[in-house]
Amino acid sequence: MFEALLNRPVNMMLQKLRDSQQTDGAQLEGEPSMVKSFGQDQEAVIAASSGVAICDRTHWGLLELKGADRLSFLHNQSTNDLKALKVGQGCDTVILTSTARTIDLVSAYVTEDSILLLVSPSRREQLLQWFDRYIFFGDKVECCDLTHTLATFSLLGPESQALLEKWGLALPTELHQHQTVTVEDITLRIAVGSGLSTPGYTLLVSYEQAAELWQMCRQAGAVPMGTQAWEQLRVQQGRPSPDAELTEDYNPLEAGLWHAISLDKGCYIGQETIARLNTYNGVKQQLWGIQLEESAEPGASLLLEDRKVGILTSQVQTADGYLGLGYIKTKAGGAGLKVQIGEATGTVVAVPCLTRAIPTSE
Structure with a gap:
């Protein structure tokens, strides 16, 4: 037009x-x-x-x-x-x-x-x-x-x-x-x-x-x-972004994009991998919001009892403090989990843009 x-x-x-x-x-x-x-x-x-x-x-x-x-x-x-x-x-x-x-x-x-x-x-x-x-x-x-x-x-x-x-x-x-x-x-x-x-x-x-x-x-x-x-x-709402959360290191199930995926349609590029991940509960890491006590650099490791369980991908400053997005291993936990980022502590929180299906087993 x-x-x-x-x-x-x-x-x-x-x-x-x-x-x-x-x-x-x-x-x-x-x-x-x-x-x-x-x-x-x-x-x-x-x-x-x-x-x-x-x-x-x-x-x-x-x-x-x-x-x-x-x-x-x-x-x-x-x-x-x-x-x-x-x-x-x-x-x-x-x-x-x-x-x-x-x-x-x-x-x-x-x-x-x-x-x-x-x-x-x-x-x-x-x-x-x-x-x-x-x-x-x-x-x-x-x-x-x-x-x-x-x-x-x-x-x-x-x-x-x-x-x-x-x-x-x-x-x-x-x-x-x-x-x-x-x-x-x-x-x-x-x-x-x-x-x-x-x-x-x-x-x-x-x-x-x-x-x-x-x-x-x-x-x-x-x-x-x-x-x-x-x-x-x-970042507050959790929309993943290219070069941060959307990279060739992650798949869309990990990125919380289940709402944008049809599990019933026929073949498409990448379909076999998506079907296998869904069928066998293969989502090993998931994207979450992280409430931060202080500023941290994207790329920083997320630690649980000195063991790396994820990575910080984005961070912004809000009226209520610092908030980030990061991938966390599924078996480590989800909302409410406390993680260490350098000298600071972060709390894992749910954010509204992300949809997910939590695997029931390893």
Whole structure:
């Protein structure tokens, strides 16, 4: 629906959004630029829990699969049951290596003529190459990169629905359901789900109209959020991230991504390993939240009675202290376990984004 904008200069369209955000105090970093902070991270975090915040996720990757075989192709390339989806539906799914190591957790949205894939910022190029490798002669599939065509925003918080309903919208209700709407001449796609466990919506809009949509959300009361506050929420809620929790050292069952896996579908890349792990209770380590007494560096060992039982993968500072994510051996225990990290003590805690099936035996 945004084909006419494909040839517009990327920097010009992005700059219009950045100029608008800088009036809100945006602190930019990287190239292409992303918003690190608006100078009020704690206010944004509070808004996400009790009001509504808007987070710019335009630096995330947005890919599109087109062609008659697109649904079966993605079904065979990832963990969830894509063939069960109808137009207007979506799901989270995981892209794996042949040995079931995690490449990325992606959100898939099925449209009338394509599948849109929202992918992690650091995995866009890798996934473009990955899909290209598995599109064989005769496959009616094409993978396109829409990252510099559509901007991505997340509305987070219990007041997100009320904000959108002010615009007279009849909203989808099920997680990942989505629809295209027009509000004051702005055309956008609204999908249920904020990307975290916090209630909310994901908004896709052309770069050309992104600044106008951003300001509409701000004028309706959404508090601006940058990547720094998003990272705090990500760790607090336990969404695993590439290069931290999602690496080729871990599989998606260990990463708590059971909700993104169908155990009943047919073959896909990595399926044999996943089936074996599930059948034989082979999940030897699991991702947990860890409440820390003081700051610790990701990569630090987690010790139980001087014995290594895991590793810290992420850490943030919150209003209530330091919180991390880390993998812990299943046989060592789970929520409530006390672990040592250097001179500090950490307490293992459950976090809402992670789903798990605890093995009953070794």
